[in-house]
Amino acid sequence: MIDAVGNPQSILLLGGTSEIGLAVVEAFASDRPMRVVLAARPSPRLDAARARLEGRGCAVETVEFDAVDLTSHTDVVQKAFAGGDIDVAVVAFGLLGDNEQLWTDAAAAVEIAQVNYTAAVSVGVLVGDRMKEQGHGSLVALSSVAGERARRSNFVYGSTKAGLDAFYSGLTEALRPHGVVVTVVRPGFVHSKMTEGLKPAPLATTPEAVAAVIADAVRTRKELVWAPAAWRFVMSALRHVPRPIFRRLPI
Amino acid sequence: MSSQPTPPREPRRLHGWGRTAPSVAEVVTPRDPDEVAIAILGAGPRGVIARGLGRSYGDPAQNAGGRVVDMTGLSRIHSIDGETGLVDVDAGVSLDTLMRAALPFGLWLPVLPGTRQVTIGGAIGADIHGKAHHVVGSFGNHIESMVLVTADGAVRELTPDGDESELFWATVGGMGLTGIVVRARLRLHHVETAYFVVDTDQIDNLDDLMDRQTRDDEKYAESVSWFDAVTTGAHFGRGILTRANHAHLDDLPEKLRDKPLKFDAPQLLTVPDVFPPGMLNKLTGRVFSELWYRKSPTKHGAVQNITQFLHPLDIIGEWNRGYGPNGFLQYQFVVPPSRGDVVRTVLERVTAAGKVSALNVLKRFGEGNRAPLSFPKPGWTLCLDIPVGRGLGELCDELDAIVLDAGGRHYLAKESRTSAEAIRRGYPRLDEWRKVRAAVDPEGVFASDMSRRLELV
Numbered sequence: 268m269i270d271a272v273g274n275p276q277s278i279l280l281l282g283g284t285s286e287i288g289l290a291v292v293e294a295f296a297s298d299r300p301m302r303v304v305l306a307a308r309p310s311p312r313l314d315a316a317r318a319r320l321e322g323r324g325c326a327v328e329t330v331e332f333d334a335v336d337l338t339s340h341t342d343v344v345q346k347a348f349a350g351g352d353i354d355v356a357v358v359a360f361g362l363l364g365d366n367e368q369l370w371t372d373a374a375a376a377v378e379i380a381q382v383n384y385t386a387a388v389s390v391g392v393l394v395g396d397r398m399k400e401q402g403h404g405s406l407v408a409l410s411s412v413a414g415e416r417a418r419r420s421n422f423v424y425g426s427t428k429a430g431l432d433a434f435y436s437g438l439t440e441a442l443r444p445h446g447v448v449v450t451v452v453r454p455g456f457v458h459s460k461m462t463e464g465l466k467p468a469p470l471a472t473t474p475e476a477v478a479a480v481i482a483d484a485v486r487t488r489k490e491l492v493w494a495p496a497a498w499r500f501v502m503s504a505l506r507h508v509p510r511p512i513f514r515r516l517p518i
Numbered sequence: 519m520s521s522q523p524t525p526p527r528e529p530r531r532l533h534g535w536g537r538t539a540p541s542v543a544e545v546v547t548p549r550d551p552d553e554v555a556i557a558i559l560g561a562g563p564r565g566v567i568a569r570g571l572g573r574s575y576g577d578p579a580q581n582a583g584g585r586v587v588d589m590t591g592l593s594r595i596h597s598i599d600g601e602t603g604l605v606d607v608d609a610g611v612s613l614d615t616l617m618r619a620a621l622p623f624g625l626w627l628p629v630l631p632g633t634r635q636v637t638i639g640g641a642i643g644a645d646i647h648g649k650a651h652h653v654v655g656s657f658g659n660h661i662e663s664m665v666l667v668t669a670d671g672a673v674r675e676l677t678p679d680g681d682e683s684e685l686f687w688a689t690v691g692g693m694g695l696t697g698i699v700v701r702a703r704l705r706l707h708h709v710e711t712a713y714f715v716v717d718t719d720q721i722d723n724l725d726d727l728m729d730r731q732t733r734d735d736e737k738y739a740e741s742v743s744w745f746d747a748v749t750t751g752a753h754f755g756r757g758i759l760t761r762a763n764h765a766h767l768d769d770l771p772e773k774l775r776d777k778p779l780k781f782d783a784p785q786l787l788t789v790p791d792v793f794p795p796g797m798l799n800k801l802t803g804r805v806f807s808e809l810w811y812r813k814s815p816t817k818h819g820a821v822q823n824i825t826q827f828l829h830p831l832d833i834i835g836e837w838n839r840g841y842g843p844n845g846f847l848q849y850q851f852v853v854p855p856s857r858g859d860v861v862r863t864v865l866e867r868v869t870a871a872g873k874v875s876a877l878n879v880l881k882r883f884g885e886g887n888r889a890p891l892s893f894p895k896p897g898w899t900l901c902l903d904i905p906v907g908r909g910l911g912e913l914c915d916e917l918d919a920i921v922l923d924a925g926g927r928h929y930l931a932k933e934s935r936t937s938a939e940a941i942r943r944g945y946p947r948l949d950e951w952r953k954v955r956a957a958v959d960p961e962g963v964f965a966s967d968m969s970r971r972l973e974l975v
Contacts, residue, residue: 268971271538271576271847271934272911276971298911299937352582352970402564402583403541403967446531446542446582487844 268354269405273486274299275354279347281332281390282360283307284316286459287409290478291357292320295485300324304347306332307360334360334386335378344393352401355485356394358387358408358435362424363461369423376423383427388434395438399445405485406442407450408435412493415453415502418518439490450484452477453502454494468518470495524560525553525591532586535838536575536934537845538906541582541967545569547591551700554587555671558698558963561585565965568698570637571612574644575848576934577967578693584965589639592700595619603706604662609639609699621779625706626764628654630828632879639699644931645691645892649740649828652884654707656894658690659887664702669963673700678888688954691892693930695964695975696955711778714740714762714827715769717818720811724755724865728858728898731759731882739763740827741882746807747865747875747902755865757880758814765821774821782823789839803874810876841905847934849914850901852883852894853926860924861900864917868902871913875902890947890954893929901932911935930968938973948974 269275275295280288283305292303303325307313317327330346333339347353362379369376387408398404413421414428432451439449454477456468472495480494493499508516525548533540546557558566564584571590572579580586592610599605600623607616614634617627629641630648640646642664647656654660663677666689674697676686689696717738721727727743735741738761745757767778774780838846853860861880868875879901886895904910918940921928927944928936942948955964955975962975969975 268541268577268582268967269539270911270936270971271536271845272906272914274911274935299915400564400583402543402581444529444531444542446540 268352268403269485273482275301275405275485277302277304277350277352277354279304279306279353279356279394281306281356281358281394282334283329283332284310284312285357285359285361285409286461286474287454287457287477287481288357288359289316289319290474291359291407291481292325293323294475294478294482295355296320296323296325300326302326302328302350304328304330304350304353306330306343306347308333334382337381337386337389340386340389340393344390344397348397353394353397353404355405355407356398357481358390358394358406360386361409361461364424366421366423379423380427383424384430384434387431391435391438395442395447395449398447399442402446404447405450405488406435406438406447407452407481407485410435410451410453412453412455412498412502416506416513419514420518436491448485448488448490450481450489451491452481452484452494453492453498455498470497470501525549525557527585530586532569532572532580533845534574534576534579534934535572536847536906537838537841537843538847538934539577539580539967541577541580543581543584543586545586545588547588549591551592551665551667551673554592554667554698554700555673557585557587558667558669559671561963565963567964567966568609568639568643568694570610570640571635573633573636573640574931576932577971578643578930578969579640580967581965582967587698589637589698596701598623598625600624603708604703605706606701606703607638608701609637609642611638612636613638613641618781620706621712621781624708624710624779626709626712628660628707629657632829634829638702638704639694642690642699642702643692643694645887645889645894646931647883647894649742649881651894652735652741652882653739655884655887656892658687658889658892660705661690662703662705664689665700666697667700668697669959669961684954685958687887687889688891688951688958690887690889691930692889692951692955693891693968693974694966695969696958697964709764710767711765711770711774712781712824713765713770713774713778714822714824715765716760716762716820716822716827718814718816718820719759720756720814720816721759722753722756724757724862727755727757727759727880728861731880735761735882737761743880744810745878745880746811747868747878748803748807750869755862756811757878758811760814760827762822762827770821782825789837799874803876806876844906846903846905847910847914848901848903848932849917850899850929850932851917851921851926852897852899852929853921853924854895854897855882857924857926858898860920860926861898863920864900864902867913867917867920868904871909873904873907873910873913875904877901877903890951891930891945893927893931895927897926899929901929933968933972936972938971941972941974
C-alpha cells in the first residue's frame with residue numbers, strides 16, 4: 268500500500284535498467300526502502316542496478332523481460348506480481364534511434380514502434396488489469412514532449428510517444444474508478460545513456476530531476492506532468508505555431 | 519441450497535478521516551447478523567473488513583480490491599437498563615445515538631473520544647480512549663460481552679473472562695482483524711446531569727502545563743490539555759488545561775435544573791468540500807492558536823454542556839475538509855510517565871521542520887488493559903494534526919525513532935504512514951495477538967489496507 272505521505276511498499280520497474288526508472292526507485296528509497304521488482308533482460312547493468320538498490324536497503328527481485336517478445340508479457344507481469352501487490356509500476360523502457368535511419372529503414376521503424384508503443388500498450392493492459400484487481404496502485408508511463416508535436420528531426424520517435432501518450436491518457440480515465448492512478452510523464456531532453464553524444468536541447472534535464480518530478484506526482488496522485496514543469500507552457504505554445512513557422516524553428 | 523438474500527453491494531472509493539491514500543473496494547451493507555455472515559463467507563481472495571463511520575484517520579477500514587462491510591446498517595438499540603446501567607446494542611450504533619438514548623435513563627458512556635461519530639464496533643476494534651482514561655481506562659474495560667462473527671461464519675459470544683477470553687481481548691484493539699462484532703453489551707455509568715463542572719487553567723508554558731497535569735489529575739474525572747505549538751520562545755507550549763467532574767443536580771444553575779439530562783449537542787454548519795491545499799499555514803495556524811488560547815481564560819467551577827467541554831469540533835460537520843485535497847494526518851503516541859521530555863522534543867522537531875499543528879492534545883493515561891494491541895498504557899499521550907505536505911514523511915520517521923527509543927508506541931486508529939517495524943517495536947505482544955488471530959482466521963479472510971501496509975497479520 269502507498270501510505271498517507273506517499274511512501275510505496277513495492278515498485279515494479281519495466282525496463283529495469285532505465286536510468287530514469289532507477290532514479291525513481293532511488294527517490295522513493297531515500298525516504299523509505301521498499302521491495303523492488305526489476306523487469307529487464309539479464310545483463311551486467313541489471314546486476315549493477317540490483318546491487319545499487321540493495322545497497323540502499325531495498326529487497327530486489329528480477330524478472331526476465333524483453334519488450335519485443337510480446338507473447339511473453341503475460342507471463343512477465345504474472346511473475347512480477349507473484350510476490351504480492353505492486354504499489355507503483357513504472358513503464359520506463361524505450362528506444363530513441365537515429366531519425367534519418369528510422370524513417371528510411373522499415374525494419375528499424377517497426378522495431379522502435381513495437382518497443383515504444385506496442386510493448387508499452389501490452390504491459391499497460393496487463394499491469395492495469397492486475398492493479399484493477401488490487402483496487403489500488405500507481406502506474407507511471409514515460410512519454411515525451413516529442414510526442415506532443417512531431418518535429419522533422421525526430422518524428423519517428425515522437426510518433427511512438429504520441430501513441431503511448433494517447434493510450435495512457437485514456438487508461439488514466441478507464442482505471443480511475445478502480446482506485447488506480449495512471450500518470451503520464453512528459454520529459455524534455457534528458458542527459459542519459461540514451462542521449463549520449465546528442466546535442467542537448469533547451470531545458471535539458473537529468474534523470475534525477477525527472478525522477479523527483481515523478482515521485483512527487485505519484486505522492487500527490489497527479490495524472491499528467493512535464494519535466495521540467497516549464498515544458499508544459501513551452502509545448503502549449505509550440506502546439507499552436509503555424510506549420511510554415513514551426514518548420515523554420517531551430518528545434 | 520435455496521437462494522439466500524444477498525445484502526446490497528457496490529464498488530466504492532474509501533479513505534479515512536485524514537482523506538489520504540484512498541482505495542476501491544466492494545462495499546456490502548448488511549441489515550442483520552445473518553447478512554454479515556453471508557458477506558464474510560462470500561469474500562473473495564482479498565478478504566473482508568468491517569467499516570463504521572470512517573473516523574479512523576488512516577486505512578484500517580479500507581480493503582483495496584476486496585470487500586468492506588458497512589456496519590451502519592446494524593443500528594438497533596436492543597435494551598437499556600437504567601437500574602444496572604447495562605445496554606445491549608448493535609455494533610453499527612454510534613456513540614452519539616447511544617448517548618442520546620441512554621441519557622434520559624441517567625446513564626453516561628464512560629469512554630468518549632474526541633468525537634461521538636464512532637460506532638460501537640469501531641470503538642471496540644480501536645479500543646478507543648477519552649479524557650477520562652486516567653480514571654476509567656479504555657472502551658474494552660466496559661464491555662460485558664460481545665457477539666463476534668468469525669471467518670467461518672460462526673457466531674460467538676465472547677466475555678472478558680469466559681472460555682474464549684483470549685479472542686475477546688484480541689478483538690479489543692484488534693482493528694477488525696479477528697472478525698466482525700455485530701452486537702455488544704456495555705456497562706454505562708450513572709450520572710445526575712448531562713453537564714460538567716469545569717476548571718479551566720490558562721498556563722503559559724509547556725513545563726508548567728505538564729507539571730499541573732501530573733500533580734492533581736486524580737481529583738478530576740476528565741482531564742486534557744490543548745496547547746499552542748506555533749508560538750516559540752518562553753511561551754513555547756503555552757496551553758489550556760481543562761479538567762472536569764460530572765455536575766450533580768445541585769451544581770446546576772436554576773434554569774438548567776428542569777431538564778438536567780438534556781443532550782445539548784448542536785451542529786452549526788458543515789464545511790463544504792472546496793478548500794485549496796495550504797489553508798493551514800504558519801499565519802492561519804498562529805491566528806488560530808492565539809484565538810484558541812485567548813478564548814479560555816483561567817476559570818474554575820464553570821458548568822458546561824457536553825459539546826462545550828468534550829467535543830468542540832463536533833459543532834462543525836466534516837471539519838476535515840478544511841485541510842484541503844491533500845489531506846492531513848494525526849500523529850499520536852504514548853510514552854512512559856518518566857519520558858515526558860519526549861513531548862517537548864517532538865514539538866521542537868515539528869516546529870523546526872516548519873510544520874504547523876493547530877490541534878494539539880496532551881493527556882496523561884492511567885493503567886492499560888489486557889488487550890495485546892490496546893494503545894493506552896501509563897504515560898503521556900500527545901496528538902498532533904499536521905496537513906500532508908513535502909517532508910512530512912521524513913519528519914514523522916524521525917519522530918517515530920524518538921518515540922520508540924523512549925519505549926513509546928503509536929495509536930493504530932490514527933496511524934497512516936509508519937512502518938511495520940515501528941508497530942512491532944511499539945507492541946511487544948503483537949506475536950501473541952497474531953497467534954490468537956491465526957487460530958480463529960487461519961485463511962486470512964480478514965484483511966485491510968492497514969493490515970497489508972503494517973504487515974499486522
